[in-house]
Amino acid sequence: xxxxxxxxxxxxxxxxxxxxxxxxxxxxxxxxxxxxxxxxxxxxxxxxxxxxxxxxxxxxxxxxxxxxxxxxxxxxxxxxxxxxxxxxxxxxxxxxxxxxxxxxxxxxxxxxxxxxxxxxxxxxxxxxxxxxxxxxxxxx
Amino acid sequence: xxxxxxxxxxxxxxxxxxxxxxxxxxxxxxxxxxxxxxxxxxxxxxxxxxxxxxxxxxxxxxxxxxxxxxxxxxxxxxxxxxxxxxxxxxxxxxxxxxxxxxxxxxxxxxxxxxxxxxxxxxxxxxxxxxxxxxxxxxxxxxxxxxxxxxxxxxxxxxxxxxxxxxxxxxxxxxxxxxxxxxxxxxxxxxxxxxxxxxxxxxxxxxxxxxxxxxxxxxxxxxxxxxxxxxxxxxxxxxxxxxxxxxxxxxxxxxxxxxxxxxxxxxxxxxxxxxxxxxxxxxxxxxxxxxxxxxxxxxxxxxxxxxxxxxxxxxxxxxxxxxxxxxxxxxxxxxxxxxxxxxxxxxxxxxxxxxxxxxxxxxxxxxxxxxxxxxxxxx
Numbered sequence: 001x002x003x004x005x006x007x008x009x010x011x012x013x014x015x016x017x018x019x020x021x022x023x024x025x026x027x028x029x030x031x032x033x034x035x036x037x038x039x040x041x042x043x044x045x046x047x048x049x050x051x052x053x054x055x056x057x058x059x060x061x062x063x064x065x066x067x068x069x070x071x072x073x074x075x076x077x078x079x080x081x082x083x084x085x086x087x088x089x090x091x092x093x094x095x096x097x098x099x100x101x102x103x104x105x106x107x108x109x110x111x112x113x114x115x116x117x118x119x120x121x122x123x124x125x126x127x128x129x130x131x132x133x134x135x136x137x138x139x140x
Numbered sequence: 141x142x143x144x145x146x147x148x149x150x151x152x153x154x155x156x157x158x159x160x161x162x163x164x165x166x167x168x169x170x171x172x173x174x175x176x177x178x179x180x181x182x183x184x185x186x187x188x189x190x191x192x193x194x195x196x197x198x199x200x201x202x203x204x205x206x207x208x209x210x211x212x213x214x215x216x217x218x219x220x221x222x223x224x225x226x227x228x229x230x231x232x233x234x235x236x237x238x239x240x241x242x243x244x245x246x247x248x249x250x251x252x253x254x255x256x257x258x259x260x261x262x263x264x265x266x267x268x269x270x271x272x273x274x275x276x277x278x279x280x281x282x283x284x285x286x287x288x289x290x291x292x293x294x295x296x297x298x299x300x301x302x303x304x305x306x307x308x309x310x311x312x313x314x315x316x317x318x319x320x321x322x323x324x325x326x327x328x329x330x331x332x333x334x335x336x337x338x339x340x341x342x343x344x345x346x347x348x349x350x351x352x353x354x355x356x357x358x359x360x361x362x363x364x365x366x367x368x369x370x371x372x373x374x375x376x377x378x379x380x381x382x383x384x385x386x387x388x389x390x391x392x393x394x395x396x397x398x399x400x401x402x403x404x405x406x407x408x409x410x411x412x413x414x415x416x417x418x419x420x421x422x423x424x425x426x427x428x429x430x431x432x433x434x435x436x437x438x439x440x441x442x443x444x445x446x447x448x449x450x451x452x453x454x455x456x457x458x459x460x461x462x463x464x465x466x467x468x469x470x471x472x473x474x475x476x477x478x479x480x481x482x483x484x485x486x487x488x489x490x491x492x493x494x495x496x497x498x499x500x501x502x503x504x505x506x507x508x509x510x511x512x513x514x515x516x517x518x
């Protein structure tokens with residue numbers, strides 16, 4: 001998959017928080033939410049400061065001294081694009097300097113997805129109206 | 141990672157029933173409903189009250205006794221307000237007044253499952269329909285005009301308002317208005333001793349409601365089992381929790397099995413109630429001294445049901461703690477959005493936290509909570 005040169009978090013639909021290096025994402029469009037480890041958090045922060053997408057994998061691999069990171073990061077970025085957690089971005093004026101937190105042991109940055117809340121955002125579960133005018137669900 | 145993305149809510153620009161509603165049309169509709177509610181109040185006799193929720197005054201104007209009997213018991217633990225109200229709510233009982241909600245500029249197909257109306261985002265008006273299982277009809281529509289601090293709550297029938305709505309009246313409206321006053325509804329329980337409280341955070345089924353009820357039975361102060369109000373002071377001082385609804389909900393089977401001494405606090409079964417539904421415990425009536433209007437939050441606990449007899453406190457990461465409360469809070473409350481998630485993240489960063497592993501011997505839960513209060517308050 002050919003990624004856009006620059007990617008950015010898909011705000012305001014997606015809200016992210018980094019706590020002690022770990023990543024929490026909530027997608028307000030789909031109702032899904034995600035949990036990511038410290039490596040996923042580092043990837044997300046590199047995207048936030050305007051790092052070109054093809055530079056993220058090598059930067060992570062170097063930081064954690066683990067060559068597996070390049071392929072893992074490529075898979076993560078493809079997933080982020082597919083799920084619209086990130087979108088294509090304009091080239092930033094400059095990539096902001098960003099120091100990755102001290103390296104811990106490397107782990108696959110795959111995100112864990114949760115969809116237990118997603119049904120709340122389904123549109124149009126109610127599409128009939130009673131005689132008095134009150135909307136209700138069909139009897140099926 | 142799973143392979144297929146979750147379904148996305150469909151907002152169709154300029155087409156169909158989820159088209160964006162122009163701000164001017166939304167404003168016009170709100171004024172129409174506001175005026176109609178005003179006429180209904182005159183005809184239905186205004187039985188309203190002014191209340192102060194965590195120090196914030198609001199005025200409820202209610203058509204008739206039936207609606208007042210349904211709406212007020214869940215809120216009367218709040219004192220009468222002395223200040224000028226920041227919100228005025230006109231509450232209409234369509235059955236008593238014979239007045240129907242003016243036809244809105246959206247169809248029945250524009251409601252999300254959560255209840256909010258698609259197409260009103262970022263406009264001057266927020267709207268949602270309230271629908272509680274097992275009924276299949278929207279029982280009330282809430283309209284809120286943000287800039288002027290006015291709202292309309294128009295219900296089909298005050299006498300037949302669902303047990304869920306009676307236990308937690310106008311939750312959506314309060315979740316929209318109270319953040320403008322620095323208060324946030326949080327999907328959590330809260331219990332405490334003296335002036336200190338623990339927030340119990342977790343998704344449905346995690347054990348926070350049962351934990352809070354066991355604490356209630358053991359004499360703890362109680363600020364809520366499902367939603368509480370949290371103030372996060374900007375000056376960095378300790379967060380505060382306030383009881384919004386003086387009620388608790390528990391499955392009737394669980395009440396009989398685990399908490400039989402609280403059964404007398406439960407409302408009788410609703411005529412249309414499904415056998416699997418929850419009973420509502422009216423705490424303002426039965427345990428008024430335990431209802432906590434204002435406590436300092438000293439820690440966050442995330443309950444989880446485990447095997448074995450014991451309860452224990454375990455480490456938990458900040459990210460796991462945020463995941464226990466932010467998604468259910470932010471996704472269950474329409475318009476809550478990113479700002480609320482940011483405030484919850486700040487709350488998690490400020491407070492000590494533990495996982496509360498719940499064993500099979502539930503008699504040990506109160507002692508575990510006392511231990512947590514002592515440890516986290518240091």
